[in-house]
Amino acid sequence: MLHYCKKCGRIAQESYTQKVQKCDCCETIMLPVPPKYLFEGFDIAFKDKETERLLIEELVKTSPEFDQYLFDHRDEILAKQSVEFNAKMEHGRAVLENASRKVTCPYCKSTNVKKIGQLNRTVSTGLFGLGSKKIGKQWHCNGCGSDF
Ligand SMILES: [Zn+2]
Numbered sequence: 001m002l003h004y005c006k007k008c009g010r011i012a013q014e015s016y017t018q019k020v021q022k023c024d025c026c027e028t029i030m031l032p033v034p035p036k037y038l039f040e041g042f043d044i045a046f047k048d049k050e051t052e053r054l055l056i057e058e059l060v061k062t063s064p065e066f067d068q069y070l071f072d073h074r075d076e077i078l079a080k081q082s083v084e085f086n087a088k089m090e091h092g093r094a095v096l097e098n099a100s101r102k103v104t105c106p107y108c109k110s111t112n113v114k115k116i117g118q119l120n121r122t123v124s125t126g127l128f129g130l131g132s133k134k135i136g137k138q139w140h141c142n143g144c145g146s147d148f
Pocket residue numbers: 005006007008009010023024025026027028
């Protein structure tokens with residue numbers, strides 16, 4: 001079911017994870033789009049572009065909560081929010097990755113380990129040939145100096 005925001009004119013699909021449909025732009029409670037604007041028997045789409053425009057004219061712009069500034073800048077606000085959201089997701093992912101990267105040295109149990117970079121491994125291959133101890137080792141322990 002489509003919902004609309006009478007403050008900023010945002011149109012969005014119902015989110016099943018939310019009890020009340022809140023506008024992701026201005027946090028106003030959204031209202032279900034009346035069936036007369038909707039494609040018959042198919043309540044997730046407008047009849048056409050014209051009915052969508054009509055809904056804005058008839059129900060959004062006439063509402064006392066209507067906010068012209070939000071209406072005009074809705075896309076910008078949403079774009080900004082999605083950038084912030086992505087940044088948060090990115091941060092969360094990085095934190096998770098760091099947490100799962102907690103590697104301990106099997107010899108001295110130190111967590112003071114660092115990843116042996118691909119470059120390092122290539123260099124040691126070049127220097128010591130295939131017999132190098134670093135081949136196949138991913139981590140270097142700063143505590144006891146061993147590779148594992
Ligand atoms: Zn809104």
